[in-house]
Amino acid sequence: MSWQDIVTASPFVVGVLTAAAILIVDLIRPGKTPVAVLTALVGLAITGLLTVVVGASVAAGDTPSTAFGGSYQVDALTTFLDLLFVAVIAMTILFGPDYFLPRGLPIAEFAAILVFAMTGAMLISAAADLLVLFIGLELMVLPGYLLAGFHKSDSYSTEGAIKYFLLGSFSSAIFLFGLAYVWGLTGSLRFNVIAEHLTTMATGAVALSPGLAIGLAFLTTGVAFKIAAVPFHYWTPDAYQGSPTPVTGYLSVLPKIGAFALILRLFVEALGPLADWWLPVVIVLATITMTLGNLVALTQDNVKRMLAYSSIAHTGYMLVGLAAWAQDPGVDGIGALLFYGVAYAFMNLGAFAVIAALQKRTGVTSSLGTFAGLGRREPIMAILMTLFLLSLIGIPPTAGFLAKAGIILAAVEAGGPLTILAVIMVVNAAVAAFYYLRVVVYMFMRDAPSEMPALRHGGLLWGGLAAAAALTILLGLFPTGLLEAASEAAQSIVGQPPT
Amino acid sequence: MDVNSIPILTIVTFLPLIGALIIAVAPPSAARATALAFALLTFVISLFLLVGYLPGRPGFQFVETADWIPAFGIQYKLGADGLSVSLVVLTTLLSWIAILASFKPIQTRIKEYMISFLILEVGMIGVFLALDTFLFYIFWEIVLVPMYLIIGIWGGANRIYATMKFVLYTLVGSLLMLVAILATAFAYQSGHDGAWVGAFDFETLKAYAGTGGFADGLQILAFLAFFLAFAIKVPMFPFHTWLPDAHTEAPTAGSVILAAVLLKLGAYGFIRFALPLYPSAAETFAPVIIVLSLIAIIYGAIVALVQPDLKRLVAYSSVSHMGFVTLGIFVFTEQGLQGAILQMINHGLITGALFLLVGVIYERTHDRTIAKMGGLSAKMPVYVAVFGFFVFASAGLPGLSGFVGEFLVLVGTFEVDPYAAAVATFVMVLAASYLLYMYGRVAFGELSDFLAGLGDHLTDMTPVEILTLVPLGTLVVIFGIQPGLLLDLFQGTVVETLAVVDPASPIEIPQAAVIGLLAIVLILVLARVGWAILRPRPTFEPEGGAAH
Amino acid sequence: MVMHRLVPIILGLAVIGVVTAVAAAMLVFLGQNWADALFWIFAAVMIGSGLMVVTMRDIIRCGLAMIVCFGALAGIYVILGATLLAAAQVIVYIGAISVLILFAIMLTQTKDAPSRLVFQTQAVPAAIASIVIAIIIALAVVATDWGEAAQRFRITADALSKVLFESYVLPFEVISVLLLAAVIGGVYLAKREPGGPS
Amino acid sequence: MSGSLDAYLILAGLLFAIGSFGFLARRNAISMLMSIELMLNAVNLSIVAFGAFGTDAAMAAQGSVVALMVIAVAAAEATVGLAIVIAIYRNKRTPLVDEYDAMSQ
Structure with missing residues (x-):
């Protein structure tokens, strides 16, 4: 370990230090929410800044792109994802206090655990090695289990947590089994060596050996659990519904995008040479994931649960981007996936934040009825929710629309079965409109059963919501910068310019 | 200052948005006036388009271009030809009329209503002006949301069902259209060494299509996707079922805009995009579309004949009238296309006016059941006169504008297939019968008990209501006498559009289908007439009170 | 309460030790070398105790069986030459994790803890699925040429x-x-x- | 037998299958957790075996390192899992997972 290593990995290191700082500050000034939040935000700001600086420096060649003996790497993808992770965590911290304080839950622990999870995701995005990848994955998901049960006196919360934990650990074991076999066959944990090895294997006359097939199958299953692809999605609804709402928002975004980062690093970078073999699986997974997610979401009367199923559907859409790349490496499906990830992150976080805001009054459920008459009671909140929902449907000019268009374009470019997948996707998007708009119906077209006074929301919440809303609109209107960044990030692992 | 340097199209398109933003921050009491002011201002500026547009020049005018998403060659590109200009002016005209007409009926959430309406106007104008397929799609979808809200929030009792149906129908079609737009762009891009430049630019694509750039397979699939989107919007039979529900539940102004402008989006899409981009597919499908149009014409008229509800009657008559539009487009003759465009505008004026008139009576009675009406002429003479004028216009009375469009379509159709023209002609007569039947029921005879019970509430039209109808009526008369004013305006569009379609291969309409339709019409009409004579008179329970 | 449960377990462990020794001797006598004999015994103990972990009614005994299972695994690590890992296995797993688990069991064990229903309703399909997994893994392992080195490396x-x-x-x-x-x-x-x- | 990679891998596969059976079939959250530990140990066994039969001494050492890390991860997982079990036990008074069905619709 040298100084140079630390410099290259400085965003990660500062992330860890931020988490530690929050805990220390909380030890010194216990229970002081503003102090904890401020510490967290400052730490995250430094992390984000360092991410940019290191990214630029690596791109310019001033800093080595790998560290720690080649197990850690920084490229455009790392920078892109890390910035997204920082933004997601910062927003989640903003949304927390309004929900947690009325319930007597501590903010400092919440923020610290969140930041730990973020460092896990950052490690995934920077992994160049299977072991680092696995440990990053665990560092990302373990805090997630804890956060799901953060409202520990609430039986829903702990129930969601135990289910999330058990299935998560189960899938980790499965995933690890696959890793072991890939390692055993290729003899290396480094992505580039594995890829080389597999390329010779794939181009050689030797067919997919049964051992590798098993490894691939276990890896795919493990990852499918992590991204909650159907039929490995059982844990999602309960975990999402049970968790405290700001945590639900977080769970629906960061671990999912983190798992996609893992897919990019593992399946695209390391196992890319086997793309022909895993492509059919991805196509099938994408199809059933989006279809089933949407169909079940249609039947839900609890908005949190509905959004949980809808997030499953969004996973399916993102998988289409992956499939497009696997089908035709000349297509920038990965770039489309990354763009979708960003758009999804902000619109979904925003939607959950609105639910969390409504639940500031303890005892308020997330059922559809909660939203009745919101348009009259809290018009701004209702309009923001509408915006996020429209973006989730994919109505222009929102980020969600361009994200969907990008994925569809990639699928159309890839051609073949992907064209059919694109059509399935748009039909799904239309079906999805029905359940998203139901919320709008309740907000604007139904009256509340009893007149409740409007809630007063904190400045942090408003700030976070404003940021999410602004990003949802601005990325829809001026997507060029993000598109280029996503495309550049994709190139850094795919290794060839998209046509 | 050079006139061409003013981005007039952008101003026209986004002026209502500025109004919406102002309303959003202004106190609610100012909402109505601000909305009307901005709608009027937009109308006035759009008139400059009419003045500034030079007919006879090929291509688009007032074109504005800016890069938007250069990575994919997506541009912000607006431009207008005669068709666009006339439809934009129709939109801006009806927008302020609709806003004025909603002053009284809309009493709740006025601010949100006016914002929705102005955003709706932005979307509609944008659709007519966009020259980038991606931008077109965006405006197309923007239209959806405010209309959804307008029906869903300020609509009638069954509004949520109607509005959901409206959205889902439209969305299914439009999303497939998105796939088609992207596929087309990609086909262009892969035909140009992977360069995205121009892949979404309408003019470039049209030129490329003209050289036979797009493969037949792509054309067929893309055309089908566009067709679905546009056919749902028009709406063509059998995609029309959302329309009566949406109309019935929408507030008056919503119905007006829906009928007058929204339906035109589909027809406009056919003329602007579907035909020039996929000419060979258009030819392939033309016979099917013609038959569907004939069915729509017949079906709409017959169903309208038996509607007990005034609004549903006008809604179904729209299906019939719009059938003439699609018929005119797809016979690929000059008169047909001219007639179709004329019919679009006339239908906008006349049906818009009819919905306004239904709204007037609904305001006073909170009921639209034809059977409860009768003898209005005694209490509301002005209303009955105005109503009569537009009913006659809608029925196609020569001398009023409704006649010219349908007549031209018939002439155009006759060139291709006399039988088809015969079917359509027959329906024109039928249309006259249902409209006149309805008019007679409502206007003449004894004052019905229901109306008598309303007493002094049944006042004649107010000056504001008359004001909303005067411009429409004037135009109906002008275009009825001088259709050339309009025809000159979009002569260029007609010629350019038809130039794309190969004239060497005339459209073959399946004769069996046409004759079969003719037979069905006759049978159905006889059956309906018989039923109308024989059936027991329906009795209507008083429902009482407003639906909303 | 804990003690009187532990006594039979300790007795059981002693019996296992004796049986192991005898079995090893017998295997060697049957012509296996010592490494093979130990492998067989450790494998048998590991699988046997593993099965006990997932099938026994009393969850405390499950926990203890798990300790035995991990102990046998440590033995296999030794055979594989990973002595350091074996030590870590004993210290971390048996010393820490297992104790933690036993502790948690005792914390959450209610008096009327239902030992009546150990398995969920889908136990039979789960068993079938697991057997299928085992067979597939075994077949894949046998069918694959792992390209393993001839000699083994001591760590x-x-x-x-x-x-x-x-x-x-x-x-x-x-x-x-x-x-x-x-x-x-x-x-x-x-x-x-x-x-x-x- | 102890000289063949296949034997160890099959053994690991068996233990893995046993673990997954336990996870799928047991009702008690702690039993499920123990089953997961079995699975992780099965994976560790394959890793060590792969290492021991690997291409060089470095790979053997690598196997041990990975296995060590997995043990540590398992410890962390157990900590978290048991903490959640204790928290839920406080709310529900039962460690049986299939009785946690408050949210099922």
Whole structure:
């Protein structure tokens, strides 16, 4: 370990230090929410800044792109994802206090655990090695289990947590089994060596050996659990519904995008040479994931649960981007996936934040009825929710629309079965409109059963919501910068310019 | 200052948005006036388009271009030809009329209503002006949301069902259209060494299509996707079922805009995009579309004949009238296309006016059941006169504008297939019968008990209501006498559009289908007439009170 | 209460030890070499105790069977030449994790703990699925040419530390972060709130 | 037998299958957790075996390192899992997972 290593990995290191700082500050000034939040935000700001600086420096060649003996790497993808992770965590911290304080839950622990999870995701995005990848994955998901049960006196919360934990650990074991076999066959944990090895294997006359097939199958299953692809999605609804709402928002975004980062690093970078073999699986997974997610979401009367199923559907859409790349490496499906990830992150976080805001009054459920008459009671909140929902449907000019268009374009470019997948996707998007708009119906077209006074929301919440809303609109209107960044990030692992 | 340097199209398109933003921050009491002011201002500026547009020049005018998403060659590109200009002016005209007409009926959430309406106007104008397929799609979808809200929030009792149906129908079609737009762009891009430049630019694509750039397979699939989107919007039979529900539940102004402008989006899409981009597919499908149009014409008229509800009657008559539009487009003759465009505008004026008139009576009675009406002429003479004028216009009375469009379509159709023209002609007569039947029921005879019970509430039209109808009526008369004013305006569009379609291969309409339709019409009409004579008179329970 | 449960277990362990020794001797007598004999015994103990973990009614006994299972696994590590790992296995697993689990079992064991229903309703399909998994893995393993080396490599602490501190210093450090996060969160969750449910 | 990679891998596969059976079939959250530990140990066994039969001494050492890390991860997982079990036990008074069905619709 040298100084140079630390410099290259400085965003990660500062992330860890931020988490530690929050805990220390909380030890010194216990229970002081503003102090904890401020510490967290400052730490995250430094992390984000360092991410940019290191990214630029690596791109310019001033800093080595790998560290720690080649197990850690920084490229455009790392920078892109890390910035997204920082933004997601910062927003989640903003949304927390309004929900947690009325319930007597501590903010400092919440923020610290969140930041730990973020460092896990950052490690995934920077992994160049299977072991680092696995440990990053665990560092990302373990805090997630804890956060799901953060409202520990609430039986829903702990129930969601135990289910999330058990299935998560189960899938980790499965995933690890696959890793072991890939390692055993290729003899290396480094992505580039594995890829080389597999390329010779794939181009050689030797067919997919049964051992590798098993490894691939276990890896795919493990990852499918992590991204909650159907039929490995059982844990999602309960975990999402049970968790405290700001945590639900977080769970629906960061671990999912983190798992996609893992897919990019593992399946695209390391196992890319086997793309022909895993492509059919991805196509099938994408199809059933989006279809089933949407169909079940249609039947839900609890908005949190509905959004949980809808997030499953969004996973399916993102998988289409992956499939497009696997089908035709000349297509920038990965770039489309990354763009979708960003758009999804902000619109979904925003939607959950609105639910969390409504639940500031303890005892308020997330059922559809909660939203009745919101348009009259809290018009701004209702309009923001509408915006996020429209973006989730994919109505222009929102980020969600361009994200969907990008994925569809990639699928159309890839051609073949992907064209059919694109059509399935748009039909799904239309079906999805029905359940998203139901919320709008309740907000604007139904009256509340009893007149409740409007809630007063904190400045942090408003700030976070404003940021999410602004990003949802601005990325829809001026997507060029993000598109280029996503495309550049994709190139850094795919290794060839998209046509 | 050079006139061409003013981005007039952008101003026209986004002026209502500025109004919406102002309303959003202004106190609610100012909402109505601000909305009307901005709608009027937009109308006035759009008139400059009419003045500034030079007919006879090929291509688009007032074109504005800016890069938007250069990575994919997506541009912000607006431009207008005669068709666009006339439809934009129709939109801006009806927008302020609709806003004025909603002053009284809309009493709740006025601010949100006016914002929705102005955003709706932005979307509609944008659709007519966009020259980038991606931008077109965006405006197309923007239209959806405010209309959804307008029906869903300020609509009638069954509004949520109607509005959901409206959205889902439209969305299914439009999303497939998105796939088609992207596929087309990609086909262009892969035909140009992977360069995205121009892949979404309408003019470039049209030129490329003209050289036979797009493969037949792509054309067929893309055309089908566009067709679905546009056919749902028009709406063509059998995609029309959302329309009566949406109309019935929408507030008056919503119905007006829906009928007058929204339906035109589909027809406009056919003329602007579907035909020039996929000419060979258009030819392939033309016979099917013609038959569907004939069915729509017949079906709409017959169903309208038996509607007990005034609004549903006008809604179904729209299906019939719009059938003439699609018929005119797809016979690929000059008169047909001219007639179709004329019919679009006339239908906008006349049906818009009819919905306004239904709204007037609904305001006073909170009921639209034809059977409860009768003898209005005694209490509301002005209303009955105005109503009569537009009913006659809608029925196609020569001398009023409704006649010219349908007549031209018939002439155009006759060139291709006399039988088809015969079917359509027959329906024109039928249309006259249902409209006149309805008019007679409502206007003449004894004052019905229901109306008598309303007493002094049944006042004649107010000056504001008359004001909303005067411009429409004037135009109906002008275009009825001088259709050339309009025809000159979009002569260029007609010629350019038809130039794309190969004239060497005339459209073959399946004769069996046409004759079969003719037979069905006759049978159905006889059956309906018989039923109308024989059936027991329906009795209507008083429902009482407003639906909303 | 704990003690009188432990006594038979300790007795059981003693019996297992004796049986193991006898079995090893017999296997060697039957012509196996010592390494093979030990492998067979450890494998048998590991699988047997593993099965007990997942099938026995009394969850405390399951926990103890798990300790036996991990002990046998440590033995196999020794056969494989990974002595250091075997030591870690004993210390961390048997010493820490298993005790933690036993502790948790005792914390959450109610008097009327339903030992009536150990398995869920889908136990039979689960069993079938697991057997299928085992068969598939076995078939795949046999069918694959792993390209393994002829000789085996003994892992010295020296080589291990070299790998650990040269190539894998980052995961090593991160593990501590992971444990820190787990402990902080764990303590928070398990801590009884004043005034909360007891 | 102890000289063949296949034997160890099959053994590991068996233990893995046993673990997954336990996870799928047991009702008690702690039993499920123990089953997961079995699975992780099965994976560790394959890793060590792969290492021991690997291409060089470095790979053997690598196997041990990975296995060590997995043990540490398992410890962290157990900590978290048990903390959650204790928290839920406080709310629900039962460790049986299939009785946690408050949210099922």
